[in-house]
Amino acid sequence: MFFSMPKRHHYVPVTYLKNFCDGSGQLQVFRKDDSARPFRQRPESTGFERYYYSQFDDEGTRDDDRLEAIFSEIETKWPTIVTALANREAMFEAAPHIITFLGLMRVRVPAFRDPAELHLGHSVHTQALLMHAAGKLPPLPEGFPDLMEKIQVTIDPQKSLEMMAHALNDMGKLFATLSFDVLHNASDHAFLTSDNPVIYYDPRVPTPAMRPYNIAQDAGRIELLFPVTTRMVLRGRSRPRRPDIGHRTITDRKAVARINRLICRFGYQTIFASDTREASLIAGTAALSPVAQLDRVPAPEGGYYAFGQFIFGPRPDKPKWDGLRERERKSAAPEAPADEPEAMP
Numbered sequence: 001m002f003f004s005m006p007k008r009h010h011y012v013p014v015t016y017l018k019n020f021c022d023g024s025g026q027l028q029v030f031r032k033d034d035s036a037r038p039f040r041q042r043p044e045s046t047g048f049e050r051y052y053y054s055q056f057d058d059e060g061t062r063d064d065d066r067l068e069a070i071f072s073e074i075e076t077k078w079p080t081i082v083t084a085l086a087n088r089e090a091m092f093e094a095a096p097h098i099i100t101f102l103g104l105m106r107v108r109v110p111a112f113r114d115p116a117e118l119h120l121g122h123s124v125h126t127q128a129l130l131m132h133a134a135g136k137l138p139p140l141p142e143g144f145p146d147l148m149e150k151i152q153v154t155i156d157p158q159k160s161l162e163m164m165a166h167a168l169n170d171m172g173k174l175f176a177t178l179s180f181d182v183l184h185n186a187s188d189h190a191f192l193t194s195d196n197p198v199i200y201y202d203p204r205v206p207t208p209a210m211r212p213y214n215i216a217q218d219a220g221r222i223e224l225l226f227p228v229t230t231r232m233v234l235r236g237r238s239r240p241r242r243p244d245i246g247h248r249t250i251t252d253r254k255a256v257a258r259i260n261r262l263i264c265r266f267g268y269q270t271i272f273a274s275d276t277r278e279a280s281l282i283a284g285t286a287a288l289s290p291v292a293q294l295d296r297v298p299a300p301e302g303g304y305y306a307f308g309q310f311i312f313g314p315r316p317d318k319p320k321w322d323g324l325r326e327r328e329r330k331s332a333a334p335e336a337p338a339d340e341p342e343a344m345p
Helices: 015-021 068-073 078-086 097-105 110-133 155-174 253-266 281-284 325-330
Strands: 008-010 025-033 039-041 048-050 179-185 199-201 225-228 232-239 246-252 268-272 289-298 304-311
Touching: 008 078, 015 078, 015 225, 015 268, 068 097, 078 097, 078 232, 097 110, 097 155, 097 225, 110 155, 110 289, 110 304, 199 253, 225 253, 253 281
Parallel strands: 179 246
Antiparallel strands: 008 048, 025 039, 025 268, 179 232, 199 225, 225 232, 289 304
């Protein structure tokens, strides 16, 4: 008898995490919800969710492999790129692959998909409130005057998969405007990474007032950080503009600590390290993550617009969409032969 194992879909690729392991091939994993108790784990055993990229067609048939295969093809180029960056080689030809990898690492993670689904739910809820106020919905049960405000709207996770494609295109355009340097770490402390490793922000804003991904593109001030290995970070900046990737060596532990602090701050649920020397720094940023702040603003024509922006705050609970269970049931159910009548109840 054979049993099918649940499909693990990594949102942080194994080939990426291998560059942050210790000498035995293990990661130190710090959960933001319990950062005081890190544990060791192999890259294959972390940074995934079951059926995270699965899609369903209109008949309820589930496809577990199509998106995973596309991502795997892109990931296969990454080890060669990392070696070339470490050797300080010219990267003209590989630049499009680097941009694609960066964009994908921003949109495939829960730090993107969770806020996207929460924002969609917020928009639907706002529309329902407007319809209720206009008398276009059935009356509420007596004794529950604030029921509409308390309704939780759940969103099909497939919607955030669809949003990934549009966001990836936007990310590619943004990243293509930046000049990149590789910062080679020659200090005695290693770079960290997280389950949300692509971070960018307005560098003019002090860290306490910083909002994640909140940039003024018209002003042309953007800084991006992406940890590549424990010894390299890719930095993108809107100024100065250069055609190829530059290289700098940093030896100052304070400079490494600043980068690690930002990496931890932008981490969503998990920080990955090769050792525990940055445990106190990780603990100091564990209470906050980049999350969506959802608001409603008055519309000129009446009613409200649903509005969202990223802030640093505690991660909210995302309402669970139960439709996945029904879809899986339909996908697993065998079809009745066409020439047999349906059974009578």
